[in-house]
Amino acid sequence: MTDLLDRLRTAVGTDHVLTDAGDVSAYVVDWTGVHEGRALAVVRPGTTSEVAAVVAACHEAGVAIVPQGGNTGLVGGGVPDASGEQVVLSLGRMRTIREVDPVAGTITVDAGVVLADVQAVAEQAGRLFPMSLGSEGSCTIGGNLATNAGGTAVLRYGMTRELVLGLEVVLPDGRVWDGLRGLRKDNTGYDLTQLFVGSEGTLGVITGAVLRLFPATPRHATAWVAVPSVEAAVSLLGLAQQHAGAHLSTFEIANRQALDLVLAHLPGASDPLAEPTDWYVLVELAAAENDGGLDDALEAILSAAVEADLASDAAIAGSPAQRSSLWALREGISEAQKVEGATLKHDVTLPITRLAEWAAAMGPQLDAVLPGIRPVTYGHVGDGNLHYNLSAAVGADDDLRAAAADLSTAIYDSVAAADGSISAEHGLGRTKAAAGASYKSAVEVDLMRAVKRALDPDGLMNPGVLLPPT
Amino acid sequence: MTDLLDRLRTAVGTDHVLTDAGDVSAYVVDWTGVHEGRALAVVRPGTTSEVAAVVAACHEAGVAIVPQGGNTGLVGGGVPDASGEQVVLSLGRMRTIREVDPVAGTITVDAGVVLADVQAVAEQAGRLFPMSLGSEGSCTIGGNLATNAGGTAVLRYGMTRELVLGLEVVLPDGRVWDGLRGLRKDNTGYDLTQLFVGSEGTLGVITGAVLRLFPATPRHATAWVAVPSVEAAVSLLGLAQQHAGAHLSTFEIANRQALDLVLAHLPGASDPLAEPTDWYVLVELAAAENDGGLDDALEAILSAAVEADLASDAAIAGSPAQRSSLWALREGISEAQKVEGATLKHDVTLPITRLAEWAAAMGPQLDAVLPGIRPVTYGHVGDGNLHYNLSAAVGADDDLRAAAADLSTAIYDSVAAADGSISAEHGLGRTKAAAGASYKSAVEVDLMRAVKRALDPDGLMNPGVLLPPT
Numbered sequence: 001m002t003d004l005l006d007r008l009r010t011a012v013g014t015d016h017v018l019t020d021a022g023d024v025s026a027y028v029v030d031w032t033g034v035h036e037g038r039a040l041a042v043v044r045p046g047t048t049s050e051v052a053a054v055v056a057a058c059h060e061a062g063v064a065i066v067p068q069g070g071n072t073g074l075v076g077g078g079v080p081d082a083s084g085e086q087v088v089l090s091l092g093r094m095r096t097i098r099e100v101d102p103v104a105g106t107i108t109v110d111a112g113v114v115l116a117d118v119q120a121v122a123e124q125a126g127r128l129f130p131m132s133l134g135s136e137g138s139c140t141i142g143g144n145l146a147t148n149a150g151g152t153a154v155l156r157y158g159m160t161r162e163l164v165l166g167l168e169v170v171l172p173d174g175r176v177w178d179g180l181r182g183l184r185k186d187n188t189g190y191d192l193t194q195l196f197v198g199s200e201g202t203l204g205v206i207t208g209a210v211l212r213l214f215p216a217t218p219r220h221a222t223a224w225v226a227v228p229s230v231e232a233a234v235s236l237l238g239l240a241q242q243h244a245g246a247h248l249s250t251f252e253i254a255n256r257q258a259l260d261l262v263l264a265h266l267p268g269a270s271d272p273l274a275e276p277t278d279w280y281v282l283v284e285l286a287a288a289e290n291d292g293g294l295d296d297a298l299e300a301i302l303s304a305a306v307e308a309d310l311a312s313d314a315a316i317a318g319s320p321a322q323r324s325s326l327w328a329l330r331e332g333i334s335e336a337q338k339v340e341g342a343t344l345k346h347d348v349t350l351p352i353t354r355l356a357e358w359a360a361a362m363g364p365q366l367d368a369v370l371p372g373i374r375p376v377t378y379g380h381v382g383d384g385n386l387h388y389n390l391s392a393a394v395g396a397d398d399d400l401r402a403a404a405a406d407l408s409t410a411i412y413d414s415v416a417a418a419d420g421s422i423s424a425e426h427g428l429g430r431t432k433a434a435a436g437a438s439y440k441s442a443v444e445v446d447l448m449r450a451v452k453r454a455l456d457p458d459g460l461m462n463p464g465v466l467l468p469p470t
Numbered sequence: 471m472t473d474l475l476d477r478l479r480t481a482v483g484t485d486h487v488l489t490d491a492g493d494v495s496a497y498v499v500d501w502t503g504v505h506e507g508r509a510l511a512v513v514r515p516g517t518t519s520e521v522a523a524v525v526a527a528c529h530e531a532g533v534a535i536v537p538q539g540g541n542t543g544l545v546g547g548g549v550p551d552a553s554g555e556q557v558v559l560s561l562g563r564m565r566t567i568r569e570v571d572p573v574a575g576t577i578t579v580d581a582g583v584v585l586a587d588v589q590a591v592a593e594q595a596g597r598l599f600p601m602s603l604g605s606e607g608s609c610t611i612g613g614n615l616a617t618n619a620g621g622t623a624v625l626r627y628g629m630t631r632e633l634v635l636g637l638e639v640v641l642p643d644g645r646v647w648d649g650l651r652g653l654r655k656d657n658t659g660y661d662l663t664q665l666f667v668g669s670e671g672t673l674g675v676i677t678g679a680v681l682r683l684f685p686a687t688p689r690h691a692t693a694w695v696a697v698p699s700v701e702a703a704v705s706l707l708g709l710a711q712q713h714a715g716a717h718l719s720t721f722e723i724a725n726r727q728a729l730d731l732v733l734a735h736l737p738g739a740s741d742p743l744a745e746p747t748d749w750y751v752l753v754e755l756a757a758a759e760n761d762g763g764l765d766d767a768l769e770a771i772l773s774a775a776v777e778a779d780l781a782s783d784a785a786i787a788g789s790p791a792q793r794s795s796l797w798a799l800r801e802g803i804s805e806a807q808k809v810e811g812a813t814l815k816h817d818v819t820l821p822i823t824r825l826a827e828w829a830a831a832m833g834p835q836l837d838a839v840l841p842g843i844r845p846v847t848y849g850h851v852g853d854g855n856l857h858y859n860l861s862a863a864v865g866a867d868d869d870l871r872a873a874a875a876d877l878s879t880a881i882y883d884s885v886a887a888a889d890g891s892i893s894a895e896h897g898l899g900r901t902k903a904a905a906g907a908s909y910k911s912a913v914e915v916d917l918m919r920a921v922k923r924a925l926d927p928d929g930l931m932n933p934g935v936l937l938p939p940t
Contacts, residue, residue: 103708104822148657159655162632177913183819184853185629185894187618187668188906189918189936194664198657215711238573241685245758246716288715293763349653352574383654424655436658443647448659454924466659
């Protein structure tokens, strides 16, 4: 391995091959703290050619690679295993915005550019890059692409795979595929871009991307709405689509437990409504400078909702500051739950017509496994996607950890039986690789393994992630 | 082969295995008439199980399969080669609408359902299936998916791959992959659906699909606009996006030559504007029942356009009948050009910022090859996509046919040099398989061949289509 380390140092410079435990520590444990591994080295190339040299060297040495972006993943997909034999390839130094073209509606970036920086550059160019998620201040575009990230703008703009036009990828043998096209239409063969998006670093290393920009939507109308049930929230979504059509940008749900944690732990947070209720929806319409009627449309939605008993009360943002404070209630949940104590996270999709029934049945079933358990439920109801995260009763974190496998299995079995997905946004990573395969047909797992073998015949790209070891 | 034919007859019934020349003739020649092949047999299964039995039988016999939908393709991707050794597998009998769920916004269909029937069923359910193209009365969803079809709604709703949530596919060995999920979010592994979309029947046979439905947009504002140049059209697009934002649904271009052919050959067609000009744009805004302001937005766009010298005149549709007659001018071009005589079709994308320069340079270059040539140019300028179709001078059709290869090569070389695509919508088929590979890097062709080998190791699915023979 000394030979390999020497070659890596030659490729990227001695300063960018980390092997000391102190230097390496931030790269081998994930955001949740659940996955902690060991690394042969952490390598930090600064250019696509350097990435190619690193991958070629590892390929020749038969050493496995774990690509890593902002290390904000929640399923252990970007950290090494416990063997100490894997190289972590961090894209964090590749932060160049290569080109912005507001007329074509494209931005071309290095994989290591932080999502918030892409948003900011787009805004400076008078355009919108719509992807938005909790970790946007530190997650990288390469990681967003590798995991097909979701977030709060999926309802209107789609997942990451719908926001990308072309990729640059270093293949498992070190060759570079230059697929950096900015075309909306290109029907000249298999869609390799879509194959790499969501592949979680198991088919190659994404080093650059051409992303789509959209017309800016500086006008907003935003409300925090009290709703009696998940069923009412789904019906309210239908109303909002009918009244606001193409301007509907956000439709997020949270239960009272989630709001309670935010009110308890987020400095400055306050309940915008007088009476507590079981469920809340954050709804937002957004439009370009010259579109009108957003406030009228929002009021029409809310009036119709109250009349149909789909809402009991609502707070409408009257200023940008009020808008921010309503959004903070939704965006603060994950952090607030972390402050509260241990969290068992799930990220599931249900067919939207089965969402209410599923959520109603799940609570009592989990309470039978661990009495007093608190489902802190929130997410993107417009996509059928709930972050169904569990907190224990106060003081019972150890019981939660002990029951974790049983609780997750109960949830996944129930999701699979309802034709849902056990990972809506977060991917499979190491945490769910085995579970993912277990809920799929043998034919589907065979197809995935055939794709993996075709592109990475030596199995050196992020082994154990996305697909379980054979 | 007698054994195989017997087995096919057992699988689908004697009536549905066609071998007589008269019965087979409609299945072995494509819409353009350019590609005419021969078939061992045409097999017409009625169910997914029957498709699986047909594919398994051919696989065991080592006989190649050509899947065919409505046979409306323009690049020879759905007709057999000249060997007489291939089986045409027609999906035309599989026409069941399996399920419509307006709340979830999904429709599940057999592959052989005609596109117009999907549109109609969606409309009956109060929803919109937005895909729209010239052949919608006879093309099938399976063919749309296999070729990643485009059309006039791509600007707002995207290509076919953005309209599909799940697929059912019979694999090259006869196994069935059931990926019929209706979830907007499902990050549990490689996106196999996107791999099959656009694969032109070379990886398997699509037998069913879950498609996305959208809120209906029964309100329209439509105009036929005279513009001085392609450059002005591109600037007008920017204006339209700024004023109409999310409601902009159509932005189509046509040159005067295209309009002249429609006026000459389409019964009842008339020029809606008093003075002729070089270029025209069909612009349409569309919204849900409760969205307002479309007429105001369209007038604002047109006023701003006239003020900025981006438009000289415009006809606004004042009734549904007038809207239909403006659309007929755009939709009649392809048929009118066929009536006029021989047509050499090209379907190219340019980066939108290079579109005007490219179109301006191309005309004189082609005239040097064949004096008097008429570029009949129209297409989806919002996507950078032109149907750059050539008619000869009157009476010179034979000269056009003789110069066809030189003309196409000149166009493709120029498109490739400008970072465009030689096939925006139509796919590669047999016509462009070799050209497609010749403009790609060796790395990209290698990747595509690796995918092909992984899923179809015996090379029996539509050989010679999409990738040239090795």
